[in-house]
Structure formats: C-alpha cells, structure tokens
Amino acid sequence: MTDDDDLRPGPDGHRYDAPESDETRINKEWAYAALGLLVLVILLLVATGTVQVFPG
Numbered sequence: 276m277t278d279d280d281d282l283r284p285g286p287d288g289h290r291y292d293a294p295e296s297d298e299t300r301i302n303k304e305w306a307y308a309a310l311g312l313l314v315l316v317i318l319l320l321v322a323t324g325t326v327q328v329f330p331g
Contacts, residue, residue: 284290295303320326 321328
C-alpha cells in the first residue's frame with residue numbers, strides 16, 4: 276500500500292482513519308468510565324448540599 280492509497284477517499288467521498296487498536300480502545304473506555312464516575316460524585320455532592328454551587 277502506498278501513501279497515495281492512504282489519501283484516496285472512501286466510497287462515500289470521505290477519508291477515514293485506521294481503526295483503533297484494542298489496547299487504545301480499552302484505555303479510552305477506562306478513561307471515560309473514570310470521568311463519568313467523577314461527574315457522578317460531583318453531582319451527588321452538589322445534590323446533598325456538601326458542595327454549594329451558589330454560596331450565600
């Protein structure tokens with residue numbers, strides 16, 4: 276496969292990146308899960324009043 280083949284558009288006219296490796300995909304899944312857990316904890320703290328959004 277040459278570099279020209281990499282630049283050739285697909286059947287719908289768009290260029291696509293190569294599929295991610297399984298390791299990269301799994302690492303992203305863990306990162307998104309950790310981020311989601313952090314958001315849930317912050318929402319829980321705001322809902323219970325432990326962290327005030329508008330102090331006063």
